[in-house]
Amino acid sequence: MDWKTRLLNPAPQARRDYASLATPVYRGSTVVFSDQDAVTDDWRQAEHGYSYGLYGTPTALELAARLADLEGAEATLIVPGGQAAIALIYLAYCTAGSHALVPHSAYGPNKAMATGMLRGLGIDVEPYDPMIGAGIAALIRDNTALIWCESPGSVTMEIQDVPAIVAAAHDKGVAVALDNTYAAGVLFDAFAHGVDVSMQALTKYVGGHSDLLLGAVSARDRAAFDKLGPIYQQLGLAVSPDDCSLALRGLQTLALRLDTLEKSTLQVATWLANHPAVDTVFHPALATCPGHDHWKRDWSGSASVFSFVFKDRITADQVVDFINALAVFKIGLSWGGVHSLAVVYPDLDRPLQDFGGRIVRLNIGLESVSDLIADLDQAMPSD
Ligand SMILES: *Cc1c(COP(=O)(O)O)cnc(C)c1O
Numbered sequence: 168m169d170w171k172t173r174l175l176n177p178a179p180q181a182r183r184d185y186a187s188l189a190t191p192v193y194r195g196s197t198v199v200f201s202d203q204d205a206v207t208d209d210w211r212q213a214e215h216g217y218s219y220g221l222y223g224t225p226t227a228l229e230l231a232a233r234l235a236d237l238e239g240a241e242a243t244l245i246v247p248g249g250q251a252a253i254a255l256i257y258l259a260y261c262t263a264g265s266h267a268l269v270p271h272s273a274y275g276p277n278k279a280m281a282t283g284m285l286r287g288l289g290i291d292v293e294p295y296d297p298m299i300g301a302g303i304a305a306l307i308r309d310n311t312a313l314i315w316c317e318s319p320g321s322v323t324m325e326i327q328d329v330p331a332i333v334a335a336a337h338d339k340g341v342a343v344a345l346d347n348t349y350a351a352g353v354l355f356d357a358f359a360h361g362v363d364v365s366m367q368a369l370t371k372y373v374g375g376h377s378d379l380l381l382g383a384v385s386a387r388d389r390a391a392f393d394k395l396g397p398i399y400q401q402l403g404l405a406v407s408p409d410d411c412s413l414a415l416r417g418l419q420t421l422a423l424r425l426d427t428l429e430k431s432t433l434q435v436a437t438w439l440a441n442h443p444a445v446d447t448v449f450h451p452a453l454a455t456c457p458g459h460d461h462w463k464r465d466w467s468g469s470a471s472v473f474s475f476v477f478k479d480r481i482t483a484d485q486v487v488d489f490i491n492a493l494a495v496f497k498i499g500l501s502w503g504g505v506h507s508l509a510v511v512y513p514d515l516d517r518p519l520q521d522f523g524g525r526i527v528r529l530n531i532g533l534e535s536v537s538d539l540i541a542d543l544d545q546a547m548p549s550d
Contacts, residue, residue: 192412193224210400213242222400226408230415231383234373237418238352238365240385242392245411246404249348249368252382253277254284256344256364257313259398263289265312270297270327271517272320274346278516296519298457300328304335311339316362317346318355319458322474322512322528323520324449326458329465333361342391348372351425351503352383354468363387364395371503372470375417375424379410424505424533428471431539432531438540439475444547446525449474472502474528477548483524485548486511490527492546495538502530507539 168176198217200206209215210222213232223231227245235243246252257280261267269281271294281292295306297320307314314336318327329345336343342363347355351372357365367373369381384399386392436450447455450473451462462469477486489511490498496509508530515522531539 190226190229190412190415192408193226194408195224196220210396221403221405223406224408224411226411226415227406230411230418233415233418234352234383235385238347238385239356239358240365241388243383243385244395244399244404245369245406246382246384246399247406248380249274249346249366249370249382250276250280251402251404252366252368252384253346254280255384255395255399255402255404256366257281257285257290257292258402259395260313260342260344260364261285261290262312264310265290266308266310267292267313267315268295268303268306268311269293269315270295270317270320270325271519272297272323272325273315273317274321274348275516277315277317277346294518297323297325297327299332301331301335303332304338307335307339307341311341314341314343315346316343318461319349319449319451319456322515322526323517324451324456324474326451326456326462326466328458328461329355329357329360329362337361348503349470349472350466351421351470352385353421354425354470355466357385358387360465363391368503369414369417370501372421372425373414373417374410375421375504376413377501377504377506379413381406381410381414425468425470427533428531429468431533431536432469432471432473434536435529435531435539435543436473436475439543442547444478444481445475446478447476449476470503471531472528474526476522477525477527479523479525481525481548483513486525486527487513489546489548493542494545495534495542496529502528504530505533506530507532507534 207218209218212222231243231245316327316329333343344364345357345362347357347365348367348371352367365385436448439445440448449456452469496507499508511527513524
């Protein structure tokens, strides 16, 4: 054959028996079939064999299988980010005319999807008090298709009574989805507590270094997986094998990072709780966090993100000055990486509470705790 043809049809030259500890990065869209009869287009590649890169290369499927094993799921789908995971769950469980419930304290873009795209599709998503517990039963309607839990809630950190919500939901045949990002899929055992579908932003703890965006959707059983799969295929939620490779690397140090972050975060939270300018600290392991008793009952640990509220006498402008005066803490959204972050929520949308621009969220990273506390101390408003 001509050299131009040989460029595209090489006989393998290097040996293929390279027993690396790392999962190879498989790039590829097309999958080559052995014969015409073998041609398929099927998202269930783990069982039916590979058909198309859109449903994951072996790198993505390796990540999916390891997460499913870690979370005790039937199976996991890898998607481009946490927000894509949320969209997939809504669209798999709800159709025009469905009613769904989502806590007031849910991740902002989840609520934005509820009042935006989903409303346009005729799906009615009703917000509920995250501390409602078994009282959720009164909100379930004949057309309720899905109940979201997010525990702890975004920014306000409410630890939900997930088992009570699951019991009320299952009593009426309603599925429960959980945003389990804070728990990294491990600090709260979603499936042992009855959840049907659990998702997490791998962007946070599994990635762990603020350098990738990925999400995971884990199914409790075959029925949940079969509901999610076709919608996953239709939405075309392709992921990069390079990002999956980084997430696989992140998994190897997840335990170590979570352990160190838990200790450092508790030290910073405790220091803040004792500071005269601070009114309340919302950290799951502190009694001042709403739902702290649920955390003690259901959780195996706490993570790196928490919030605190300044006393009433501190003005919203002083809080902004505090954020701007931080030097070690960077100002930024997202969390779960190795850097400490701070951000104020001036217009936090919580119907039951108004923090008047005095609620600050911190993410603690791997810097020395004494430097972090010194940084907070120097930035604190003077009386
Ligand atoms: C960050 C986050 C998401 C979204 O994840 P992305 O990967 O950024 O899309 C979803 N839920 C929670 C609780 C988050 O913190």
